Amino acid sequence: MAEKTVSAEQLAQKMREVSVAEFFEKNRHLLGYENPTKSLITIIKEAVDNSLDATNEGGILPDIKVSVKEVGVDRFRIIAEDNGPGVIEEKIPLAFGKLLYGSKFHRLRQSRGTQGIGISGAILYSQLTTGKHAVVTSSTGKEIHSVELLIDVTKNDPLIVSHKEEKNPDKWHGIRIEMEAEGRYIEGKQSVLEFLKQTAVANPYAKIIYDGPSGKTTFDRVVNELPIQPKEIKPHPYGVELGILRRMLANTQARNMVGFLTTEFSRVGRSSAEQMLQLAKLDNKKPKDIVHDEAERLHKAIQMVKLVSPPTDCLSPMGxxxxxxxxxxxxxxxxxxxxxxxxxxxxxxxxxxxxxxxxxxxxxxxxxxxxxxxxxxxxxxxxxxxxxxxxxxxxxxxxxxxxxxxxxxxxxxxxxxxxxxxxxxxxxxxxxxxxxxxxxxxxxxxxxxxxxxxxxxxxxVRQKNKRKEAQLRRDLFERYIPELAESLEKLTDEKKEKIIEGLEKIVKKGVKTDETGNKKEPEAAGK
Incomplete structure (x- = not known):
């Protein structure tokens, strides 16, 4: 009996768009939710990263509180709170309930998060493993807004369960996120506590209070100065691929190619732009009129022109x-x-x-x-x-x-x-x-x-080993002082006790100290 075939029309009827939330719901491992242990760390990581980025941009020394408490078998309630600038009321559902929604993706400057997936991905994982909504509380210093929300995975849109507004007499500002999620809590190298410890190492200007299953740990602030804020830069031509170049040509507001090259890129002056056009054999026409072959020639020409390296004020090293x-x-x-x-x-x-x-x-x-x-x-x-x-x-x-x-x-x-x-x-x-x-x-x-x-x-290390070797020689000599004194007593008229006293003086005189009080070898004889 012949197998039943499916027509192209029938296949077409089954085709539908897959939302990004639906994709990551099925492929959560791509976001770091590979196993219960790593999933718990990933939730904390995304929340803390958001807090540090927000406080840095707001010019605020971070005070971050993290709580992880077990509420059932392999189930935890996670709360993260900061003192950042907060999120305005109308943006709360979108910032936390929609994947690939944020302010950092299109800008070129150093930051922790860029894709707009992190914290909304954590809420998606929480929803997937417990079926419960997350609670996001925010204030910019005015009213306090608490939003209970879920993510509609088929549309990648937030579903607001409830929204409460409260007065804010203390003028609190910041974000507080609460959710439940499946996880496994461990201590050691790959743990929540280790992540926070290393975060404190790299961000010593932050105060982090962690309340975990094993008790409370405080990572105090030791630096009272925020790092220099990096500046946004335009893309450097050497890092732009052909497909991106074609999109930039189609979307630019520049009226001609010289204007396009000098305004859309960093480190391109008028002479460099004219040299690129000459090598690509292009006229100074409208960017939107550039066809595929011309764009390809331009892309190759860009790589042939010597340009200054991109600006570095977009970086903020630790120092x-x-x-x-x-x-x-x-x-x-x-x-x-x-x-x-x-x-x-x-x-x-x-x-x-x-x-x-x-x-x-x-x-x-x-x-x-x-x-x-x-x-x-x-x-x-x-x-x-x-x-x-x-x-x-x-x-x-x-x-x-x-x-x-x-x-x-x-x-x-x-x-x-x-x-x-x-x-x-x-x-x-x-x-x-x-x-x-x-x-x-x-x-x-x-x-x-x-x-x-x-x-x-x-x-x-060499100086330390040298001191250690000198000390070993001294210890070895001191060990044999009594035997040496006994032999010298037989050969001389001196008493053993006096000989020992003299030998000990020689040892003490021979071992001097450096500026830090560490013992160092005696200078060579004759100096």
Missing amino acids: EKIIEEGMKKEVEAEFFVAVTRPPAVYRGNPFQIEVGLAYGGKLPADSGAQLYRFANRVPLLYHQSDCATHEATVDTDWRRYGFSQSSGQLPQGPLVILIHFASVYVPYTSEGKQAIADYPEIIKEMKLALQEAGRQLSIY
Whole structure:
């Protein structure tokens, strides 16, 4: 019997548009909701990232409160609150109940979130795993608005369950989000507490109070100054692909091609624009009249013209002082060093690499180094081996700096390695945003920063080892003083006690101290 066939018309009847919310509901792993443990961390991450971005842009030192409480088997109530500028009443449902809705996607400047998916994705996951609505409370300093909402996944639109307005006598401003979600709570390297600890390292100007299942932890503010706000820039021609160039040509308000090139891009002056048109064999006509072949010639010509690198005031690096202060606050080590590299460029996108090293102290000496990875000040806890930071670290020869290291592995010893990648566009390997792609330019800058910091650390390590060896020699000599005194007593008329006293004076005189009070070897005889 012949199989029943389906006609094109019947297939066409089944076709329909899939909303972005519906897509991510079925593919939540793309947003970081891969398993219950990581899902809980992802919710906290999205809420804290939003709070830090909002307070930074509002010029407010962040006070952030996070609460995670178990309300059932593998079910948690999550509350995150900040003191940011808040969201105006009419934008609350859209900002939290519609995916791909936000203010950062089209601008080129460093920020934590850019896609408009983060916090609405967390609410979508909460709704998917518990069926409950989220509660968003916001105030700009006037009335307080509390909105209970769900997401209509078929339309990617918010569904408002209720909306309450209250008076605000204390003039509170900020956002408070409450939701329930499925998750699994653990403590250790990949945990909510570890994420907040590393967030405090990278953002020491923030005060974070965490109330978790195991009790309350406060990460105090140690810096009372906000980072410099990055400025928005226009795209650099080297980073624009052909399809984007064609769309820009169709949408520009410029009247001619020279105007288009000089106003829509950074670092393009009139002479550079005319050179591009000459190489592409194009007239100075209306951009909207450019056809596909002409656009392709222009795209190739752009790459042939030498241009200045894009502006770097769109970046806001942590800075060496902040890195050291942040690490000292949360890492119990004895020596700290930080390096901030000059800005560089990949695919037309400016970026900057920073490295911090913490050594010794209470760090475990018999295990591998700990790697703290950050992208625009956000900790990356998962997919370490897939990340450019890991590749650059294991490719660095740490034996030069006094550490043992197996091939393809992190160095061994009491060491914390911090790498921060700051850019207008972070090339994550997936939508989960946990690993940075290994562009050669990025790897190169990371290795240069690691090597510079490693050289500074090696000076301290060598001096410490030298002092340790001197102390061992002294201890060894002191151990045999009684035997030596006994032998000398037999050879001389001196009493043993006096000989011991004299030998001990020689030892004490031979071991001097440096400016910090650390013992150092005696100077060579004859000096």
